[in-house]
Amino acid sequence: MSDVTETPVERRGVAVVREIMSGGSTRAILSVVAGFVIGAIFMVFSSEEFLAAAQYLTSRPTDALSAAWTAIAEGYSALFRGSIYNYKADDFVAAIRPMTETLRFAGPLIASGLGIALAFRVGLFNIGASGQLLFGALWATWISTRVSLPGGVHLVVAVLVAILGAAAYGAVVGFLKARTGAHEVIVTIMLNYIAAGILTFFFRTPELLREVDGGGTPKSDAPALTAQLPLLLGSEFTLHAGFILAIVGVFVYWWLMERSTLGFRFRMVGHNADAARTAGINVERTFVVAMAVSGAFVGLAAANQALGVQAGLTPDLDGSIGFDAITVALLGSSTAPGVLLAGLLFGAFKAGAPQMQVIGLSPEITGVVQGFIVLFIAAPPLVRAIFRLPPPQKTTVIADWWHKLTTKGDAK
Amino acid sequence: MSTVVTPGLFSQVDVSVSKKTPYLMAAFAVFVLVAFGFVGKTDIVAFQWSKQDDLIHLPDFLVASNVVGLILGTTLVAIAVASFVLAQGKRVTPLWLTLIFGMLAVVALLAWLAAGNTLPFAFILGNAVVLAVPLALGAMGGIMSERVGVVNIAIEGQLLTGAFLAAVVGSLTDNLYLGLAVAMIGAALLSTVLAVFAIQYLVDQIIVGVVLNVLVLGITNFLYAQWLSSDGQNSNFPGTFPIIPIPGLSAIPIIGPALFEARITTYLAYLIIPTLWFILFKTRLGLRARAVGEHPLAADTVGINVARTRFWWVTIGGLVAGLGGAALTIGAVGAFGRNMSGGQGFIALAVVILGRWHPLSAAAAALLFGFSIVLRIWANQVSPGIPTDFITIVPYVVTLIAVVGFVGRVRAPAADGQPYIKG
């Protein structure tokens, strides 16, 4: 086939810029911006001042406008104060505490986000972070409350058990998929509920993990002091070593996916399982291994949740981490740095909640922002339409040049 | 591995049908026989067939719990044997037999739980139907979408949307029918988003589905916390549709009160399920829809508009799922709660697969789930001495076993989840 359109040399620079503009990270940033804008709209329409001012919108439109502005400014500045720097605080420690809170919340999001991201890159959709987290936390709690070990060793064993527990629960998914062809989405969803039931049963039963002298509500003891993740910045701050675990996870993930041959095979199966099978990869076994490794990353989050507290645990210890992890992986486009940044962003959302509550705005607003961000992420054309970005080019500048070269060659 | 499958060419080999189903059945049957029969409880169970105000009042049926276990256990063993014989004869166990098996196993469990107690059979059946309606309607929405080749993970979000809008609009306007209509339209709009992303923008359908669920959960959680919880009297107090007994039918003993003293949402489900079956398998419309779901390019080459077909089936599927969502609030409890669907959309998804993309089978599967949910609620009330947490997970374990065991590698519409890219 011939190629008549030529890319003029002087336009190449422009085209390269276009390629960057239509690329992934720009889109991620714009999705976040768009998510915040929509969050702002929700804030405005849930502001009573604005709704009151809107009654006489036609006669005094500035009232409504200023009420709207106030709602947005108050909402987002509360989020800022709660998650990054509290400029209204009395002392320096209180002022920077929000930042450390963000890191604390980000830790498990990053870790479990890595787990989901890994599964994504193997072509699997692991919705089961919550189940894997609960299962890992269950056995970590067993170690931390029912087993006595010397300091240091106790923590290490508890963390390892959290990782192994979550990995095993993940491997079950891979096994069922490989053996029976059951779709992992259904399997993981069901295993989430099952893990929650098992954990609740353990936390409710005195012979198992129920709090000593506890009442009827399912609750465990606090982890032994020797098994708690140590605080990083002293007792003034709640930030603990769980964040370090997550950062280690980021580096391990990067090495695994970008440098190692195992990660290479993971990606191969993810892109084209048929070709991988033909190239001698045992695809079924890869599913099992990948789900186990995916679960192991989630296990870091399990350790964080089970061992990063000084009080007893309740069956809802996973919070919404399981589903947030999916959004983290999507926003971070399944790369190590992307997941890190996305985890920090959503960690900030969680950290900001109390400050928003104070000004009478439901912290659930961050759920709305989060939802819209991933909607935009999932639908690139939507973001492009909103921001009038150039369409992704089917053939790049480079590809164009090469295409000419090859077609000339073929027609020799 | 690519193969042009031309079975007619080759000599057929005698290969036995997988015996997974009979073995699983046998395991269950023996468990029921032993646990509920041989070592079951000897206390009397009172099977309460009718409610006090039923037209034809049947007397309670008193029987020892272990006798029920023995009888049903033996029946289950017989079904397992039948399934085994079928497998020997290289035939697959029919779905209806599997479903009957499930139902009988549930009844045996009920009788065991209710030892020394009353088993309000009519109450349980009636509630199972009420609880099955959202699942069945969600599953119908899913079937409509997947039959044309669009995977619908967003059923959960559609149910939640329907539940929320039905409660809020029904409350604010004081008109439940308006609430119902808005709920259906709202869920259909959500479906439209799925359809447009999947068809027009070729975005991964599973990801869009999950994202829509996250989005709807975020929005409804926020609105619930910010608005409904403080202003519940005005905005979240819709009440429920009246219960309308159908004259004649509701007088039938046992099933009459359970099936025909219901709300309009339930009757609509009765109407929609067989209609969908008829349209899918008996009409031109259905033939074309299935063609699009199996081989969109082939459908296109005979002049069927693939994008339009997919769009409308997915969207109307959303209407149906929205009705299911409304059934959760104004068709049952009468108010919206935070994350009200609570995973029922995912159960509906399992129901779709369990029912093999067939409306009637899916409806039966939904009823089975309805049963297991009632079981959980009721068992918690009678405190049977087994951990309630385990009863809680029964439906999920059943789904899991069903998906990996009974169903295995089922044949989904061939183009399910495949975007259709036209040149």
Place this chain on the structure above:
Amino acid sequence: MKLELRGITKRFGSLVANDHINLVVNSGEIHALLGENGAGKSTLMNVLYGLYTADEGDILLDGVVQKFKGPGDAMAAGIGMVHQHFMLIPVFTVAENVVLGHEPTGILDTLDIDTARKRVREISDRFGFEIDPDALVEDLPVGSQQRVEIIKALARDAKVLVLDEPTAVLTPQETDELMGIMKGLAKAGTSIVFITHKLREVQAVADRITVIRLGAVVGEAKPTDSAATLATMMVGRAVDLSVSKKEPKRGETGLSVAGLTVIGDRNNKVVDDVSFEVHAGEVLAIAGVQGNGQTELAEALVGLRTPSAGSIHLGKMDITHSSVRDVIDAGVGYIPEDRSKDGLVGDFTIAENFMINRSYGPPFAKGLNIDFGNRERIASQLIGDYDVRTPSQVTLAKNLSGGNQQKVVVARELSRDLNLLIASQPTRGVDVGSIEFIHERIIATRDAGKPVVIVSTELDEVTSLADRIAVMYRGRIVGIVDAKTSRETLGRMMAGATV
């Protein structure tokens, strides 16, 4: 009905697939459209059929300009098409497939399946097709499926019938029958557009020939023109597809297969008691019509399918139940027939594709890490050695042309130290330049003293490469014959006749 295409142009991005194509097909004429793979024939027909919209140009039927918004419009105007990949729904019956899109209906939009059946029987009887309207399409052999496609077009009163590479799945005898049907249809007034790259068929059946190359019409030719003339027009230079090769120097037995039986996906014996031997330094070609078990045989040899009986020995080593990885490590090179599905990872770079079957150890791995230095070095060497036309080794494989993709696969497989080469359809969908190159390389592998197995449905390829030919029919090897066996004999064997 007279069909006329005027100045049809179709672009995909910067690529011009059809460049101002003019074509006239008269009523009752068989008009062959001849061109090599990727010349733009199928694009043109998809434009004619309304699947693609032309960027420029007009379609005229009996002198009236047509505007097709979709295939529905084209069909209504009287154009019918038999696609290369059948447009049939496997789980539907023949009758349902035939009426799909213009279904007879009763009350409440219900399907009138009786009328549909009657329609199928009518046409089936008229042409002696013997097709059961209630059979599921997926249960029919390929030849019958093609007839269903023809019935489908005729049931819509097609006045212009387009056949896109219709003989690819047929035996030579079935091909002859199809040509008979085409002539019959033409006599009855149907205009036929016959798309092919096979010269022999064009000469046998066409009334007129239009040759296209690189998306543009090169000229018109007569069926009486010599094959060499047609080939030169088609490719744009003198081509000689006959591979020059020396007499084979046969060594020891490299591969021996005994009583091999493979059960297919639908519980049928897709490979049925197959036995053969290949010696070092010879090419054994497995010939046969698509779908007679050759694919499964090749897959069983490399471990992708587990045999239910029989044995496979590589030299002295038993690899009957070895995993794919073990077979690869034992030195078996495999070129799969569907390169984009099984041979390459499209979203991987060329360099990454070179290492997909050797990711476990040297030279591509250093411990648990990828050896990026070695990979870069090896990739640039292979790109040069195998003439892969690409701007860089980090170009994604999916962005290469078919010929260059195939060269990547060939380079990966042949650059290893081989004990056996298995090549399935090594030149399918590849331009003539690449075909010549790949053929040379395969013969070079033979001459280096390796046993080679070629699986091909193209008789020309089989006869030019093979030293011996095994013909498969319905999962069995009908016979193993010398490469000089006549086409007629081979054709009969492909239809199941034993020698």
